[in-house]
Amino acid sequence: MSRRVVITGAGVVSPIGTGVVEFWRQCLQAKSVVTPVPEQWLNYADLRSRLWSPLHYDPESLGITRAERLQLDPVAVLAIGAAREAIQRAGFTLVPAGERSRAFSLPEVDSSRVGVYFGTGIGGAHSFLQNHVQHLYQRTHEALKVYSEERAPAVDRERLNGILALLAHLPRYHPFVVSMLMPNAASAAVGIKFSLTGPNVTYCVACASGTVAVGHGYRAVREGRVDLAVAGGSEYLYDEHGHIFRGFDVAGTLVRDYASAESANRPFDEKRSGFLFSQGGAGVLVIEELEHAKRRGAAIMAELIGYAETFDAHSMMSLAPGGEQIERMIRAAITDANLLPRDVDYINAHGTGTKNNDQTEVEVIDRVFGKSVRVNSTKSLLGHTIGASGAIEALVTALSLRDGTTHICKNLDTPILDLNFVRSIERFDPRIGLSQSFAFGGHNAAIVLRRFD
């Protein structure tokens, strides 16, 4: 059974804005937020990259209760916040699921026919690391503090106090740590919060997680396994000691050698030096069978018409040179949509800003599409939100098709290849858009969208 599938709702939390309206407004103004990394991280390591894109979000304004804030990792909090906006934008009424319940139900829909498809690269690594540090340091800190105060020679105390400061940790080992760190916590939290009892699955596919989740949600609706999919990605990459950042930094993947913070992040530019690490974010789409959407009079943002995924089988951390599997994936996604490459008007590229990614990606785009298709990178604005990025970029693709315009590829002064990069805001007439993601491990995924007229 093959059914038409549309996007009827969206929600987003990002470094440049929370909420679809604000986010899109900031995208079209080429907004980015780039600041020095937290100073305390430099107490633990000499970092080569010193910039990131911080995320400011208010759990209360995302509808998160005090109990949820205490029980959930931020990755799940962000997921709930974006899902709530998406569900409300899709026109569903949120009704308390029961007396004293913190959950909602959606009375207009059969909840057993609603699936949750969610992507994350590292799940609750934030909670794992914060509690790991607590586990390791608590007794050492206590013993050293007693020694410093009671037995250490006065001359050593200042140095010991410096060491004690480095051993700072959370006051408690959190009783909910397991349910906070497990990668499926975000999708589970969304299912619990909105009482959705259809399939509920987590895709842990590094930087492609969001695209894979949207793609699988789309397929589930198309094939009639569900009527509605709440699909997206969420990521939270902060920890007190800069541990997660350091992992990407030592791998040599992050921006460095920049003239200024504002110009450091430059996908597809000759002077690119790596990706801008983002603190995190979340993007969620409500994906719905067309007739189901029409029956309830839902506003339709765009139609989802194709999806494909391939695997490089080459390297954990590098794209296979030549991009053979990426090309196969793009062609398969376009075939899945019953289209030809020349039908595609706009590509939201993976566009990280690393030497390897961007070079391979432009070569493949040139081979498959030539110079006609418009190309931009949402990561040139947000930095890399890892498992959230694909879902946020799917949202950007839908908004670009709907509004006939898209954001620029920021800081692109000297393109590495003469493609049709978006370098100024202008009106155009896109009917078909493609959003693609590639991941550590070698996973490639792309979705194809059509403007809904």
Next chain:
Amino acid sequence: MNANVQQRVFKIISEIINREESEIRLDASLQKDLQASSLDQMTIFIALEDEFERTIPQDEVTDLRTVKDIVDFIHKKIQEPSPT
């Protein structure tokens, strides 16, 4: 009894178990009267740790049954020096 402590404990309990503060009485049992689950109760103590900036080990609270037990416990706890 410090009325301010009691007020803050009531507020936390009401937020965690999603009841009006007016529904909470000192003699109410967390489990029987307020129907707080074991997860709710753990969350209440995490929230109390944050609110009063004291560490509350689980083995110190296993015998607390009523709201008054908690208020009394917190009252004693805040007499202890604050961790630096």
